[in-house]
Amino acid sequence: MNNKNYCKIYCSPHIHSSETTGKIMLYVIISLLPALIGSVYFFGIYAFKVIITSVFSCFLSEFLFQILMKKEIRIFDGSAVVTGILLAFVLPPRIPLWITAIGGFLAIFLVKELFGGIGFNIFNPALTARAILLASYPVEMTKFINPLDYRIDAITSPTPLFIIKENLTQKLPSLWQMFIGNRPGCIGETSTVLLLIGGFFLLYKNVITWHIPITYILTVSILSLVFKQNVFYQIMGGGLILGAFFMATDYVTSPITKRGKIIFGIGCGVITFLIRKAGGYPEGVCYSILFMNSLVPLINRYTLPKKFGSRK
Amino acid sequence: MFKGGVKLVDFKNLSKNEPIEEFKYPEKVIIPLSQPTGSPAKPLVKKGDNVVEGQVIGEITGFISSYIHSSVSGKVVDILPWNLPTNRKSLSIIIESDGEKKQIEQIKRDWIKLESNEIINIVREAGIVGLGGAAFPTHVKLTIPQGKKAEFILINGCECEPFLTCDYRVLKEYTDEIIEGIQIICKATNVKKVFIGIERNKIDLLPYINEAIKNLKIFIEIEVKILPERYPQGSEKHLIKSILNKEVSSGGLPIDVGCIVFNIQTTLAIKRAVCDGIPLTERVLTCTGLVENPKNLKVKIGTLISEILNYCKGDIKYGRKIVIGGPMMGIQIPNPEVPVIKGTTGILLLPQESLPENIQPCIRCGKCVNICPMYLAPSEIGRYVEAEKYEKCENLNVFDCIECGCCSYICPAKRPLVDFIKCAKVKLRKK
Numbered sequence: 001m002n003n004k005n006y007c008k009i010y011c012s013p014h015i016h017s018s019e020t021t022g023k024i025m026l027y028v029i030i031s032l033l034p035a036l037i038g039s040v041y042f043f044g045i046y047a048f049k050v051i052i053t054s055v056f057s058c059f060l061s062e063f064l065f066q067i068l069m070k071k072e073i074r075i076f077d078g079s080a081v082v083t084g085i086l087l088a089f090v091l092p093p094r095i096p097l098w099i100t101a102i103g104g105f106l107a108i109f110l111v112k113e114l115f116g117g118i119g120f121n122i123f124n125p126a127l128t129a130r131a132i133l134l135a136s137y138p139v140e141m142t143k144f145i146n147p148l149d150y151r152i153d154a155i156t157s158p159t160p161l162f163i164i165k166e167n168l169t170q171k172l173p174s175l176w177q178m179f180i181g182n183r184p185g186c187i188g189e190t191s192t193v194l195l196l197i198g199g200f201f202l203l204y205k206n207v208i209t210w211h212i213p214i215t216y217i218l219t220v221s222i223l224s225l226v227f228k229q230n231v232f233y234q235i236m237g238g239g240l241i242l243g244a245f246f247m248a249t250d251y252v253t254s255p256i257t258k259r260g261k262i263i264f265g266i267g268c269g270v271i272t273f274l275i276r277k278a279g280g281y282p283e284g285v286c287y288s289i290l291f292m293n294s295l296v297p298l299i300n301r302y303t304l305p306k307k308f309g310s311r312k
Numbered sequence: 313m314f315k316g317g318v319k320l321v322d323f324k325n326l327s328k329n330e331p332i333e334e335f336k337y338p339e340k341v342i343i344p345l346s347q348p349t350g351s352p353a354k355p356l357v358k359k360g361d362n363v364v365e366g367q368v369i370g371e372i373t374g375f376i377s378s379y380i381h382s383s384v385s386g387k388v389v390d391i392l393p394w395n396l397p398t399n400r401k402s403l404s405i406i407i408e409s410d411g412e413k414k415q416i417e418q419i420k421r422d423w424i425k426l427e428s429n430e431i432i433n434i435v436r437e438a439g440i441v442g443l444g445g446a447a448f449p450t451h452v453k454l455t456i457p458q459g460k461k462a463e464f465i466l467i468n469g470c471e472c473e474p475f476l477t478c479d480y481r482v483l484k485e486y487t488d489e490i491i492e493g494i495q496i497i498c499k500a501t502n503v504k505k506v507f508i509g510i511e512r513n514k515i516d517l518l519p520y521i522n523e524a525i526k527n528l529k530i531f532i533e534i535e536v537k538i539l540p541e542r543y544p545q546g547s548e549k550h551l552i553k554s555i556l557n558k559e560v561s562s563g564g565l566p567i568d569v570g571c572i573v574f575n576i577q578t579t580l581a582i583k584r585a586v587c588d589g590i591p592l593t594e595r596v597l598t599c600t601g602l603v604e605n606p607k608n609l610k611v612k613i614g615t616l617i618s619e620i621l622n623y624c625k626g627d628i629k630y631g632r633k634i635v636i637g638g639p640m641m642g643i644q645i646p647n648p649e650v651p652v653i654k655g656t657t658g659i660l661l662l663p664q665e666s667l668p669e670n671i672q673p674c675i676r677c678g679k680c681v682n683i684c685p686m687y688l689a690p691s692e693i694g695r696y697v698e699a700e701k702y703e704k705c706e707n708l709n710v711f712d713c714i715e716c717g718c719c720s721y722i723c724p725a726k727r728p729l730v731d732f733i734k735c736a737k738v739k740l741r742k743k
Binding site: 008009010011012013014015016017019020021023024072074116117118119120251252254255256257258261300304305306307308309310 | 686689
């Protein structure tokens, strides 16, 4: 009874929610599974190899970095796995595995760990890695194929947005084919329905809030209507769904307040549309999110809530 | 309704149906002269003096200060510094009981004939403080400052902290006395409108209250507000926001928006002091958690917490911790050999949680910002504290934090955000 040091003294509160960083990452991984399975169906076992390579490369890079820099080993929180899957999702289906491995290394080493590890990176690791790869290996990074063509040297085929952008004579896939994901594109971005299942799962589990995805997609839709583009092709033809639900909502690189998230979503939408319509690329999701990432500290500063009692 | 806050599992069923039980007359009490808020009292007795229950043993030393009474009859054996359940130390009067249970003469009064200042004086002399935890002297609250006007009295029966059920039991078992206490408060402050705020999980009290307010002695209006179960509903500022939809500004008092808030047990203590002449020498608290027999106990101030835990069969072993107050804002004590003080609302025996050894990095999910009931940004404050940039915390209004614990509770990285905020407050005050 009088044993004074029977346990450690903690500050209040003495109860905590069951939510942990690891659990959130697990939810994100689960939410990506439908699209992952879909991608293997559409682009064959090679797509799976790309995903595995990417995850393994990310995991290993983080592990080695933390050992070399004598930091706390945090790889088991699952964030490297999430980055790995997301990176693979934004690579073309027949990307050489060694480029994938370089991408994973860049994402973790350059973008995440050098900035201080989880919670401190400014830019989305997967998207930054993709941007670097696109600049370094433009040929390999733009080689898209027809889905359900499982050959390793499958025939290349332009993405719907490329067809629209360049006014090609090629036939566009039907809306239904695009909805289920049967169209050329990056590994994980093609299937709108499977990505939505994952996205709604995250919303249901309160991992993400509606603010970024809805404002992002809505902004692109409204701008498409105003500038007389086909709204459905703009939404489903590129990486918008993947970007809006899984990339732009990345905790670390998006604003922390609800108002900030709305501004962030609108900003992403505007820039995406500007790149698609007026820029040199057919797709703008990646760069728009990266651009908005750089504005996050500023958005946070100006959207922090006013303290209780400051309005009557 | 206020914005933010968290929904908690309340665990109130453990002790909700346990009627208030009188705890045994203690053999020894330790009565600290400094019970949380205000300047400490000056001892009026010395070693060897005989005292009776209800006798004044500590004198007021300022406006915000309160009288201290002996809670037993017996002999003062020592006056020395003793640990408080707040992990501070205070000069305390140690009284050994003689078992005779002698009491001071209790003056019965008819409160209707009393003037406002007479009531306030009785409350002051009875040593009544807010019994919801903060222990702010009640006579200070009843004294309305010049130029201010009180329009509403709010009775706080929310008890939003999980586990605690003492206020619920008091409101259920002493409903008539509490309604009488409310009328006394109204008389003292000249207010005509009263709201009783209770959380939805106490909705079964409604018939008791409705029955009791049928025969009021003075003309006032009492309205019961059923509020959603959302922590920290029982925080003074948030109760006002929920009931009156008014926000008390930073550093302001409820009287700024024309209301005064009283806890259930404080109201009961006022009634007993004014009508029956009983000073504040005992309170009802809940002893629950991992104890074998959770109970609501009426305990003499100064009783040792170890004795209460023993009585409720609380086995203090490795992996368990003792928390005084609720689990969200309570204080963990290393040693149960400390006395019950006026602000002790509960004694909890809780399991030790498995929290990360090192402080994990913030993943910037923004959950703490969204749920902060004071609309602050705990994550940002935490980051600045880690970087030891305390002056930045001041810009983020760290002093407005009520330390309710919502942010630490919700944080997925289990960051000790409340610790950070407390640290920032201490460092900034030192400057």
